[in-house]
Amino acid sequence: MKYVEQVKSILLTFLVLLSIIFTLLIWNYKPDYGLIEETQIEEVMVGQQKELNDVLKPYRLLYRQNDEFFGTVSPSVLNELYSYLRTWETSELDLINTNLSDEKMNGIIRTNNRVTMFFNEELPLQVFSNVVSFNDKAIPGASFxxxxxxxxxxxxxNQLQLLFLNTEKRILYRTYADIVNTDKFLTEVIEPAKDYSPYVEIERDSLRSLYVSKNPIQSTRYTYLIQEISPNLFKSIVFTQPKIVQRNIESEYSDRYTDDTSLMTVDTKNRILNYVYPPAESIVPIPSSKLLKDSFDYINDHGGFTGDYRFSSMNIEKHITEYQLFLHGLPIYSNMTTTPTRIITTWGENRIFRYRRPYYSIATEGEVYREQKELVSGEEVIEYIRNTDDSFKDIDEVVVGYYFAQDEAFILEPSWFTISNNEWTHISPERTGGIIDGLE
Incomplete structure (x- = not known):
């Protein structure tokens, strides 16, 4: 037993040395890490992205010169005018009136040497600052x-007066813009107006006037091949985890896509999809400018404006924003309550709550047939409405648009429409007799 202590000392020394060796090995060990590549999230696009001013466009330009009206819906004329708007810097906005009568508002538009842009919906000034640069530190939370x-x-x-009129709230703002080259502006924007279609003012007792074409309208009936956008692309857009989404075919014309929290239904007959994310539902108030901007950004991030879509309606309380499809400067209306010619968003709690839209596009290369058609004048339409419709006083607008139908192809029929409370009614007074349809 006399060697026990020596053995212990040797063993302890060995363990200490072994511990030191392991420690040194750990300190000096350099693992061969492989290069970890950052996962790239593929950006899914269904069309080209646009500028905000592309959807903030009026549906009509109305010029007043020498006590006469001239109007146009030409996209090229509108784009030319917008190219000027975007270069102007205005003075401070002044509030002129907060209680305008219908007669006063009619008088503002009737004044000579003015061009009026007609918008479908109240447009927040703060959003329109993307089109016109306001020289104002605090743009009012008003709309026009x-x-x-x-x-x-x-x-x-060398100054233009800009009047922002809200016909619903009866409010008028005014500002001024300095024009660098007045001759060029007059030559390119004002002088061509004398060649536009002559319009007439339809005055109504204690109501806002209507403005319609004085002469018959030469238009075109179009037929287009259907250009479909795959719903699977939208599946990758609207769902946060597309790989776990399950697809179920519920019927011949109905598909259903679901994950744990959201749902996308696809109407394959009418080519409409409807996405909803219930957890995002919210009743928290949203300012109109933010609602419009958030809606635009959501759609534009995936190139969702797959045509000439224009801001057309907003329900601030329900957080709903709508964009109407146009072609050749005219709105396209359909007889289906599912609104296949509108993109509709409902904003929720910091994200989209509902997204409803068509998944087709109308492109010029898809045109297969066209036929010239003459529509009766606006004056004749007004006379027809007066004689057949007791609700003439309730009409907000009378416009020409396309009546949309689809089967194996898209058919766009030029027609007259009346608009009341964002609902349209298709009328054909010329020879076919009467009201055909009326839906939102």
Missing amino acids: TRLILDWSTLETN
Whole structure:
């Protein structure tokens, strides 16, 4: 037993040395890590992205010169005018009136040397600052439905007067813009108006006037091949984890896509999809400018404006924003309550709650047939409405648009429509007799 202590000492020394060796090995060990590549999330696009001003467009330009009206819906004319708007910097916005009568508002539009832009819905000034640069530190939280450009003093002081009129709230704002090249503006924007379609004002007792074409309208009936956008692309857009989404075919014309929290239904007959994310539902108030901007950004992030879609309606309380499809400057309306010619969003709690839209596009290369058609004048339409419809006083607008039908192809029939409370009614007074349909 006399060697026990020596053995213990040797064993302890060995263990200490072994511990030191392991420690040194750990300190000096360099593992061969492989290069970890950052996972790339594929960006899914269904169309080209657009600028905000592309959807903030009016449905009509109405010029007043020498006590006469001239109007146009031409996209090229509108784009030319917008190219000027975007270069202007205005003075401070002044509130002029907060209780305008219908007669006063009619008078503002009727004044000579003015062009009026007609918008379908109240447009927040804060959002329109993407089109016109306001020289104002605090843009008021107001909105407008008519933008009037007054060039009556342009040649004397190189200034345009801009009037922002809200026909619903009866409010008027005013500002001024300095024009660098007045001759160019008059030559390119104002002088061509005398060649546009002559319009007439339809005055109504204690109501806002209507403005319609004085002469018959030469238009075109179009037939287009259907260009479909795959719903699977939208599956990758609207769902946060597309790989776990399950697809079920419920019927011949109905598909259903689901994950744990959201649902997308696809109407394959009418080519409409409807996505909803119930957890995002919210009743928290959202300012109109934020609601419009959030809606636009959501759709535009995946190139969702697959045509000439224009901001057309907003329900602030329900957080709903709508964009109407246009072609050749005219709105396209359908007889289906599922609104296959509108993109509709409902905003929720910091994200989309509902997204409803068509999944087709109308492109010029898809045109297969066209046929010239003459529509009766606006004056004849007004006379027809007066004689057949007791609700003439309730009409907000009378416009020409396309009546949309689809089967194996898209058929776009030029027609007259009346608009009341964002609901349209298709009328054909010329020879077929009467009201055909009326839906939102």
